[in-house]
Amino acid sequence: MPSFKLICLLLCLGAAFTSTRVLSAEEPPYDPSRLEVTTLVTQLKQPMELAVAPDGRVFYIEIKGQLKVYDPTTRQTELVGEVEVTTAQENGLIGLALDPSFAENHWVYLQYSPPEFPGQHVSRFTLVDGKLDMGSEKILLQYEEQRLQCCHHAGSLEFGPDGCLFIGTGDNTHPHGDSHGYAPIDERDDKFPWDAQKSSANTKSYNGKVLRIRPLADGTYEVPDGNLFSKDGSQGHPEIYVMGCRNPWRISVDQKTGYLYWGEVGPDAGNDGPRGPRGYDEINQAKQAGNFGWPYFIADNQAYHDVDFTNEKIGAKFDPAQPVNDSPNNTGIRELPPATEAFIYYPAAAFEKFPEVGSGGRTACAGPTYDFDAANPSTTKFPPHFSRCLFVYEWSRHWILAVHLTAESEIASIEPFMPNHKFTRPVDMQFGPDGALYMLEYGETWGVNDDAKLVRIDYVRGNRPPTAIASAENNTGKQPLAVKLSSSGTLDKDGQELSYAWNAYRAGAEKPTPRLLSTEANPEITFDESGVYNVELTVTDPSGAEAVASVPVIVGNARPSVTFLAPQDGDFFDSLAAIGYRLKVNDIEDGTSDFEEADQTGALEIDLEAPRRTAVNMTLGTGSIPRGPGGEVTDNDPIGLRLMKKSDCFNCHAVDGLRVGPPLVKIAEKYRGNDQALEASVKRVREGSAGVWGKVPMLPHSQHSTEEIRDMVAWVFSLEKDNAVRVFDGFVGNIELTDAEVEKAGYVQLEASYQDLGAGEIPPLVGTAKVFLRQRKIEAEAADEIAGPRPLGGHTASGGKFLGAINHNHFARFDQIPLDRVGSLTFRVTSAGSGGRIEARLDALDGPVIASAPVEVNGSWDGFHDVSSPIEPQSGRHDIYIVFLNEDQQGGLMNLDSVTFAPNTQ
Template sequence: MLHWISTPFRGFTLSLCFSVLATTVAVGEPVDPSRFEKSTIAGNLVQPMELDIAPDGRIFLIELAGVLKRIDPKSGDVDVIGKLEVTTAQENGLIGLALDPHFAENNWVYLQYSPPDFPGQRISRFTIVDDQLDLQSEKRLFSYEEQRRECCHHAGSLEFGPDGNLYIGTGDNTNPFNDSQGYAPLDERADREPWDAQRTAGNTKSYNGKVLRIHPEPDGTYTIPDGNLFPKDGSIGHPEIYVMGCRNPWRINIDSRTGYLYWGDVGPDAGRDGDRGPRGYDEVNQARVAGNFGWPYFIGNNQAYSIVDFVTGTVGASQDPAAPINDSVNNAGAKNLPPANPAMIYYPAATSEIFPEVGSGGRTACAGPVCYFDESNPSTTKFPAAYDRTLFAYEWSRHWIIAVHLDQDSNVQQLERFMPETTFVRPIDLQFDAEGALFVIEYGETWGVNPDARLVRIDYVRGNRAPVAAASVQNSVGREPIETHFSAEGSFDKDGDPLSYRWTATRSSATESSNGQTEQRELIGSQARFTHQFADAGVYTIELEVRDPAGATSVTSLPVIVGNSRPEVEFLRPHDGDFFTPGQPVGFSLVVRDHEDGTSDFDEAEEREIDPIDSAAATRLFVEAVPVASGEDAAAENVPAGLALIRKSDCLNCHAANRLLVGPAFVEIAKKYKDQPHQLELSIKRVIEGSTGVWGKVAMLPHSQHTPSEVQQMVEYVFSVSPDSANPSAQGFNNSLIPAGKTDQIRLEATYTDRGRDDIPKLSATGVVMLRSRQLQAESAAEIKGARPLGSSKAEGGKFVGAIEHDGFLRFDKIPLDQVGSITVRVASAGAGGDIEIRRGSVTGDLLGGTPVEVNGDWEAFYEKTIKLTESDARDALYVVFKNAEKRGGLMNLDSLRFEPRR
C-alpha cells in the first residue's frame, strides 16, 4: 500500500521517485546498484501491515491487532497513538490505512478494520487530536459483510488517487482448500457457500473479491465517482465496484500521474496444470479503467478453469474470457459478466518462462508505488533518473523487490531485480517519502509475531562513501603472555578505494596510572593482518580505524583479556539430541575445567596435579532449561525484539538475566534505573559509545555496529527484566530440573563463571545440549522442502505441514536411533495420498521404514499410522520423504510425529 502526501493530493509528491544529488542530476546518470543502502529506522513492530507518510515526514503505521503507531524517521522514536478493538481470527484485524489528501490541514486518517461485533470489514475516518487517535471522532464511511465461518482472503488495503477517490482492496472471502484441490473454488453444493468464489469475486452484487472506489465527502459520507464498473443505480452491480474478479488483492497502489490502479493478487495453490485448469499463478495487475479481471474463472493471461460438478466430480467445459457467465446458485448478481482482462505480470511457483526475473518459490504478489524522476528536487536521497516511470512490485514470500520499468504508455518494458544482493524479509508495504527515500516494512520470517519485524529505508548515496571497518581476532583470552592475531580483511571500501589501517590498544581495569587515569592508547599495528604479543595482564580495548584516501573513516573495536583463561564446560549427560519427557525431571552431569580454578573431575585433578574445583563452585554454575521454537517457528518465537538483538550481539558474554557474570545482572540494572526515564537515553549512549566506572572498573566496549533504534530496543528489554524472568534452573555438577511449559525442544545451558585472577575480570563459558520431546510437531523440522507449514485449529500445535509434493521431505537432525523403535505419524489427505518413507542420513539414504497414507476425504481429519523402523545405532539425521510419482502434488498433510522407544 503506497500513499501520497502532497498538496492538494499526496500522489503528486510522495509517489515520485527522485534522483539523489543535492543539486540537479543529469538524466543520463549511470546507476551503481551498490550505492543503494538499507538502514533500519524502527524495530519492535508486531505484525505490521501498512504505512503512510504525512507531509512533515512523520510515518504512520498500523499493526494487525489494532494498533496505530507514529514513527519519527530521523530519531526512530515509535509511539502508540491509538488502538482499535478488532478481531484477529483468520486473517482479520486492522488491515488498511490511508491519510487524507489534506491531512496537513484536517488530520484525518482512514482505517480499514474488522470489528468484533460486525461480520465484515469497516472503513472509518478518524481525527488525530493532540497526537492521539480520537476514537470518538469516528465517521463510519463504508462497510461490507463477510462470512467468518471459514477462512480466508480478507485482503485489506486503502489508497487515495490523485482525484481524491479512495480505493479499497477486498478479498474473495473464500476457503481455497479441500475439494477444490488448489484450483478454482466453484463448489455449489448445499451448505458449501464459503467454498464458492462465484458468490463473491464473480458476483456483481458482492463487495468481496474487488477493488472498490468511492469519493469521501467532508461530512463523513461518500459519493460514487464517474467511471466505475456498474451504473450508479445499482441495477447490474454495486456501484462502488471499480474492479471485480480478484482473489486476494491485499496490496494496491495508484499511479500519481496517470491514475492507473496497480495491485498484487495472490493466486491459488495448484502446483501443475490439470483437467480442472491451469496451475496457480500470482498476478501484478494494472487497471487503466474499470474492469473484470477474471477470478474465479480465469487466472494469469486469461487461462480458463473448468466448471466442475462437485457432487459427481465431473469436469466440464471452461468459459470464454470474452463473455464469462456466472450460473452459480450462490450468485446474487448479474449472470453475464464483463469481459475478463489478462494480468499484466503473472507467475507460478515454478520458474516463469515469460517473467524469469521473478524466480521461483512461494507466491504472495504485491504492488508498490510508481516512481517519477524530478530533476528539480534537491533531495540527497532520491533515486536515479533511470527509475523514472518505474513500478516497484514486491514479493512477501520470495523476499524480493522488482523494478518494473514502464514505457511512455505505461506498458511493461523491462523487469529488473532491485538490490539483488539484499534480502527483504517478507516486505509487506513500500512507500517513497517527499525526499525520494524508499521505506519498506519487513514483516519478518513468519505469519506470526516476529522479532525481526522492522521499518527500513533505502537511500541512493552519491559521492565518496565511508569505508566499513571489520575486525577479527584469534587467541584473545588467556594467561600472559599471549600472542594474538588480528585481521581487518573483512573491512572494505564501497567505492573500491585502497584503505589504510590503524590499530590501537588501551589497557584498563587494574592498569591505571597513579593519577587514576586509564593508560594512553598505544599504536600496535598498521597492516590488515598482524600479530601482537601482550606481556602484561589487563583488559585491553582494541580499536581499528580504517581510512580511505579522501579521509573518510570507520571505527570498530573488540576486547582482549590477558591474565585469565576462559573455562570449559562439558555435558557428560544428557547428549545433544536426546529425548526428554515434558513435565518430568531432566538429570544432568557436568565437568568443568579452568586453568586457574582447576577441574571438577577429581580423578583428573589428582592425575594432573591440579586444583580440584570443590562443591562451593556449584554456586558459580547454573544450568537452565530454555524452551526453543524450531523450524519455521524459530524466527517467530515469542521473544521481545530487544532480547532477540541481545542474543545476536555479544551482550550475553558478560551479562545474564538475574545473576552476576562479568557485568551486572539485567535484573540489577532494571532495579537501579527503575522510575528513572532519563536513564534510558544515557544507557543507549553508553552502549553505543562504551563506558567504564558505572558498574565497576571493567569497561563496556562500544557497540557502534548497532543503530540507535536497535540499542533502544535492547536497553528497553534490559530495563523490563524482573526477578521472575528466568527459566527453570538448577545448580551443581550433578542435578536435575523440570522444564516449564509445553515445548517440542529445550536448550539445556550450563554456564560456569570462574573466580577471575587478581584484578582481571571473571570469565564465563557455556555448554549446551539440545533435547527434544518424543512428540514432535511436523513444522519443527530442521528443514522443510516441497511442503510448507500451514495453520489449523485442528492441528496439535495450531499448525501442520501441508501443500506436500512428490519428493518433498522433512529433516530432523541428530536423532538417537538406538532410542527409537517406531514412529507414529498423524496424517490426513483429501487429495492424492501417497507414501511416507523414513530414511537415514539423506533423502536417498538407507530406508528404515515406510507406510502408505490413504485418502480419508478431509484435509484436517488427522489419523495415526505407525511405522516400524529397522534397528539402527548411533545418531543421524532422519528424513521423512513423501512419495507419489503419479499425482505429484497435493498429497497429504502431516501434523506430528511420535518417536516410540524400542520395546
C-alpha cells in the same frame, strides 16, 4: 501488445532504456550496494497498511484497531487513535489512506470491521491536535459480508491522482471445503459461504472487487465516470471499478498514469486437474474498468469447469469471452463483462514465464510505482534507474521485484530488488516525499511477531564510512600471551583501500593512554605484562572517514575449561527419565575436578565441597534447538541483533551466560520497567562506561550512530527467559522434569559454568559448556539441511512454520539422531496437491530405507494430520534423510510440519 521477448530484445538493442533515459550528468550510474535499510520502529503488532504524509510522518495501522504515527524529527512513535473492531475471521482495521489535501484538512480514511455490523466501514476521520477525533467520523461507504465462515476480506485504500479513492474488498468465500483448491463455486443450499459466485462474480455485491469513489468535502461521495457499470445501478453497483477479484489485499495506483495495480492471492490447487488449472497468484493492472475473472478464470484466463457439487459431475469450461453467472446465490446480472488476463501470474512451483518470482508459498502484493524527480533535493531518493518502475512484493516468499515499465506501462523487464537482503513478510510499501521507500514488515509468522517493524530504504549518495569488525583468537590466558588479532569482515562500501591501526588501552588507569600495537590488518601480538586491556581497531578510508571496533584481552589468568561428560548434545529428553549430568572442569591455576587425572599429572584438585563456583543452569526453550554460533548473523535476526553481531558486542557478552561482561538477559532484567533506562544505556554504550557491572570497562562505540545503538539496546531490553531458569549446584546431579515442562518445552538447554579464583588483580574468569537436549518432535523447518522445500509460515502449523513447495526427490536432513532410543517415525503432513510418500533413509541420500509412509491428498494445504511408520531397532547416532517422492506427479506434493522420533516400546 508487444511480446515480453520482443520488449527484452528492444531493451538490449536500446541500451538500458529504463535506467538511462532520465540519467542526468549529476547522477552517477546505479550502484545496488548504495541501497540501505534503516529500522524506524520495532515491536509492531500485526501491521497492515501505511501512508506517508507530506511532512514525512509515517502513519500505519495495526489490525486490532490502532492508528499510530512515526515522527522522523523526534524518532518517536505515538498512538494517534483507536477504532473498535472485531478481529474474527481475519477482520480488523485493514485499510488506511491520507486525503490528497491532508496537509490542509488532516483527513484520514480508515477501512475497518465494526463489531456491531456484519461487514466493513470506509470512514473519514479528522486529526485534531494530532489525535483522531472519533466524533468526526463520516461513514462514506459500508458493505455487508457473510460471517458464517472465514475468510478473504482483503482491505486496502489508495487515492489516485484525480482524487478518486480505490477500495479493495475480498471475495468473502471459504477457500477450502469440497472445491479441493480449485474454483469455489459450490451452489448447494447450505454452502453459500463456499460459493464465490455470490460475491466476486456478482455485480450486486461489493465483495471481490476494487471499488472507486470520489469523496466530497461533506463526508459523502460521488461516483466518477468510467466505472464498470452505469451510475443508475441497474446492472451492478456503480462503485465497482473492477470485479472478479479473489483477495486483492494490497492495491496501488500509479500517480502518473492513474492505472490501478493489485496483488491477487490465488487458490491452493497444486496441479492442473479435471476441474481446471492449478492455483496462481496474480499481479493485476487495470488501465480501465473491467472484469478480472474470478472464480471462473485465473492467470492468463485459464478457465475452470462448471461443477455439480452434489454428484461431483464436471461440466463444461467457462468462456472468458462470455462468462455467465447461473448461481442461485447471484443477485446481479447473469451475463458478465468479458474476463481480463492477469499482468503477472505464477504458481507455487518454479514458473518459466516469470522465473524471477521463484517458488514456494504465494501471497502477491502490488506496491507503488516510482518516478525519478531531479528537482527533489533529497540526497536519499531512489535513483533514475528505478524511474517508471512498479514495485511488487511477496508476503510469503519475502522478496521484492522492480518491474520496469515501458512508456505504455507494459513489462519491459523484471529485476530482483535487494536480493541479498531478507525482508520478513513485506506487507505494505509506499514512497515518501523524500523519494525513499517506506515498508511495513509483518514478521515471521501469521500472528503477532517480535520482528514486525517499520523500515525505510534509502539510496545513499557520496562517500560512505567504512565498517570495522575486530576479533581476537586466544585473547585470555597466562603471560606471555600471543594474541591473533583479526579485522576479517571489515570493509569499505565504496571499495577504497583502508588503513589500519591497532591500539591497546590498559583498563583501570585514570587516563588510559593508547599504545600502538600494529598497522597491519591481521597482526599477532604478544602481551608480556598481566592486566586487562581493551584493544581497539581503527580503520580509515582515503577521505578520512573512519570506523572503530574493539576486543578485550585479559592477561594473567587462564580461562577454565568445562566439559559435559553427560548428557551429550542432541540427546532426547523424556518426562519419565531424569536428566543426569556429570561435569569435568580443568583450570591451570585452580586444578581439576578429575581426581584420577590429578593423581596422574600432579595437578591440584578442585574443592568439590565448595560447589557455589560451579552451576548448571537449565532453561526450557520454545521452538527447535538453536542453530549456529552466537556470532553468526542470520536473515531472521531482528535489526538490533544483526547490528550487535556485526559489532564487537559478543566478544564480551553472551545472551544468558557469563563472559567478560554480564549476561544480556541480566541487563534486561535490571532495567525492565525503567522508562529512563533505554536512553541512559544508549549514552553509556556510545560514550563508554566503567564500574557499572564489574572491573572491565566498556569502550566507547562511536562507530555506531545513536539510532543503531538504540536498536541494539532495545533488542537487549526485549530479552526474556522462555521459562524461569532453574539452577543446580555441583559437578554431578539429576534434574527432574515435570510432564508440564516436557509438554511446553521445545528443547532443554543446559549450561554449566565454573568461575575460577582469579589471579591477583586479574578478575575471576568463567568457563562454560552448553548442551541442547531435543524434544522428540522436531519441526520440519529446523532440519540441518533442506534441499528443495521452502520454510513457510502457516497459522495451523506448530511453531507457525512448515516445509512447503515440496516436489519429487526433495529432501530434508536431520543430523545425529540417537536412533537407539527410537521405535517409529511420525510425519505431520497435509496435501491439496499430488500427495505421494515419505521415506526415511539412513546416513545418505541413497542409504537404506528405515521408514516409509504414504501421504494421501486431503484437499487442504493447512489440514495437518499424522502418518507413521515403525523402524527396525538401530544403534548409535545417525543422520536421517527425509525424502519426498511421487514419480507420477512430481510437483506440489505436500507440506510437512514436523517429524516425531517416537520411543521404542522395548
